[in-house]
Amino acid sequence: MENNNTRVAIIAANGGMFDAYKVFNIATAAAASDKEVGIFFTFEGLNLIHKEAHKNLPLPEGKEHFQEGFEKANVPGISDLLEMAQEMGVKMIGCQMTMDVMNLEKDDFVDGIEVGGAASFIEFAKDADISLTF
Amino acid sequence: MAITANETLDAKGLACPMPIVKTKKAIVNLEPGQVMEVQATDKGSTADIKAWAESTGHQYIGTLEEDDGVLKHYLRKASDDEAKEEKKFNDVTDLETLRQKVNSQEAITILDVREEAEYAFHHIPGAINIPLGELDDRMDEINDDKEINVICRTGSRSDLASQKLSDKGFKNVKNVVPGMSDWDGPTEKSND
Numbered sequence: 001m002e003n004n005n006t007r008v009a010i011i012a013a014n015g016g017m018f019d020a021y022k023v024f025n026i027a028t029a030a031a032a033s034d035k036e037v038g039i040f041f042t043f044e045g046l047n048l049i050h051k052e053a054h055k056n057l058p059l060p061e062g063k064e065h066f067q068e069g070f071e072k073a074n075v076p077g078i079s080d081l082l083e084m085a086q087e088m089g090v091k092m093i094g095c096q097m098t099m100d101v102m103n104l105e106k107d108d109f110v111d112g113i114e115v116g117g118a119a120s121f122i123e124f125a126k127d128a129d130i131s132l133t134f
Numbered sequence: 135m136a137i138t139a140n141e142t143l144d145a146k147g148l149a150c151p152m153p154i155v156k157t158k159k160a161i162v163n164l165e166p167g168q169v170m171e172v173q174a175t176d177k178g179s180t181a182d183i184k185a186w187a188e189s190t191g192h193q194y195i196g197t198l199e200e201d202d203g204v205l206k207h208y209l210r211k212a213s214d215d216e217a218k219e220e221k222k223f224n225d226v227t228d229l230e231t232l233r234q235k236v237n238s239q240e241a242i243t244i245l246d247v248r249e250e251a252e253y254a255f256h257h258i259p260g261a262i263n264i265p266l267g268e269l270d271d272r273m274d275e276i277n278d279d280k281e282i283n284v285i286c287r288t289g290s291r292s293d294l295a296s297q298k299l300s301d302k303g304f305k306n307v308k309n310v311v312p313g314m315s316d317w318d319g320p321t322e323k324s325n326d
Contacts, residue, residue: 006189029151029182032158033189075149084155 007036009121009128015044017057017078022134023048024081030130031088038128039085040121041113042095045134046102049092049109054078086112093121135198135324137208137251139171140164146175146204153179154186157209161192166213167267169195169251174205183207193287196255208251223296227308232283233319236260242281247295248314252287254324256314266291269298278304285310285317 008030012023023039030037047053057078059066076084086092092113099105099115106115114120125131143160145153153174164170172183180197187194187209195208235242236258244261246253253263264272266286276282282304286292289311296309 025151028155032151032154033186035189073149074147076152088155088158 005036006034006130007124007128008038008130008132009125010037010039010131011121011133012039012041012045012048013043014134015047015053015057017059018063019045019134020048020054020057020078021075021081024078024085026132027085027090028081028088031085031090035130036091037085037089038091038093038121038124040093040095040118040125042098046094046098046104046109048078049082049094049113050104051108051110054082054110082110086110091124093124135254137171137198137206137254138169139208139251140168142171142173144173145179146173148174149176150178150182152176154182157183157186158190161209161211164211166211167249168211169249170209170211171251172207172209174207175203177205179205179207183209193252195249195252208255210249210252223293223300223307223309225296225308226289226311227283228311229317229319232258232285232310233317235283236319242283243277245276245282245284245295246286246314247284247291248286252314256321256323258285258314258317259320259322261285266295269295273299273302273304276304278306281306281308283308283310285313287313287315289313 010023010027027037027039041049047057093116094109094113096115096117141164143156145156153172153176157172161170184194192212193210195210198206244258246257246261246263247266247269249265250263282299284292284296284307289309292309292313296307299307
């Protein structure tokens with residue numbers, strides 16, 4: 001096996017179910033392929049790691065019928081993807097500033113996340129080979 | 135074509151990225167060199183498994199599609215130093231020389247020491263398959279009258295096999311380098 005240090009830096013800035021799938025599918029696939037993955041959750045993206053909110057993310061208005069499609073295609077739930085991502089060592093950083101604005105504490109989020117500012121993410125992202133924003 | 139795998143992973147009915155995630159988890163249970171069969175119904179899994187293997191360094195062997203739509207992907211777990219292993223057997227031959235012998239139908243033995251699954255997808259017509267791990271027990275299947283051309287994927291396993299054969303008294307042994315990874319002559323698949 002070649003020594004693989006490819007780093008993937010993701011910004012999650014939106015909080016719908018589609019956004020969550022984009023973020024977590026890419027993140028888990030990358031982690032499974034031995035990439036080093038970090039996600040910075042900011043603004044509505046914080047919903048994706050909020051203890052309660054991530055279990056019930058909204059579909060875009062008018063697209064509610066996709067729910068059936070997700071079930072039919074046997075797509076894993078967001079909670080499962082989130083858990084897998086953590087299990088595979090995906091680094092998750094919640095944005096401190098947004099949390100302050102929204103009056104949220106670290107305890108409001110799933111276990112195992114870090115809290116940091118933009119600089120924490122930039123420190124991780126400066127050596128990234130792939131940067132993505134959702 | 136029936137293929138034996140050391141482990142089978144059932145990822146049927148699962149959507150992306152689950153086949154890859156499950157594969158990643160399951161492959162740790164294998165020893166280097168062993169073969170895993172991944173069963174999936176996700177149509178994207180063929181391309182994904184290939185790309186995954188490419189990026190993790192494991193070997194993608196091939197995919198069979200069953201009549202019921204189930205895809206069977208075959209992977210071989212690589213070891214860290216697989217491609218770097220020192221070649222110790224001195225009597226080597228190159229692919230071009232072997233190809234000329236195959237084309238002119240010279241009476242030679244081609245001994246393919248890769249795993250059965252690798253052989254099944256892609257081997258030189260007429261080659262016999264004895265995986266390196268079984269060679270000690272199956273040497274009596276090899277005829278010493280003809281030149282024995284030992285081949286694997288990159289030349290590492292065939293190097294070890296050549297040494298084993300030579301140690302057991304086989305006279306006319308050649309290690310074919312690099313191996314099937316660069317072979318562009320005729321090949322065939324195993325029959326059903």
